[in-house]
Amino acid sequence: AIQLTQSPSSLSASVGDRVTITCRASQGISSALAWYQQKPGKTPKLLIFEASNLDSGVPSRFSGSGSGTDFTLTISSLQPEDLSTYYCQQFNSYPLTFGGGTRVEIK
């Protein structure tokens, strides 16, 4: 199974900060990566698919990049409502797998 390693596991940043989360795959997955946001007590929400494509309605401050084994999720200007845990997920091969999550806190 392809393992996804997210870093950091948690971070604390101020409103307006640029935040970057990385996801590293144990083997190449082309661009078969998605990012999800899970707010406290809520179900996950799709943010980005195919590494860099924003899902409909997702604010433009979110962006994704990368291919192969190294990927990033960037929040260009952190907002209070971005308090969440973020997960990457690969869909290159079965079993589908998720990263361990990155908890984003607001200072």
Add this chain to the structure above:
Amino acid sequence: EVQLVESGGVVVQPGGSLRLSCAASGFNFDDYTMHWVRQAPGKGLEWVSLISWDGGTTYYADSVKGRFTISRDNSKNSLYLQMNSLRTEDTAFYYCVKDIATDDVFDIWGQGTLVTVSS
């Protein structure tokens, strides 16, 4: 409005069985691959299983292979997960999830149903 509503989560003893259901509405159910994803309380996400639009193709996580069976009834817009030989480590919220198409990306999630395996 696209909606997925899970049911069937209860407290069950180790070794027991359970069937989860998911009622779908607001979209053409039989056009989409469907998934089950689970999340142990306070933990991360784990994909469990998928079924193709026609039920002809299924995949499972290694942790549930041979114990869980996914199925669907397109005439009832319903997805199911039969869970046998349950273990304490199966305790989790189980989410019914719609695929964005046939790409194994999860675009719509149900609210989840809690399965607790405990003696």
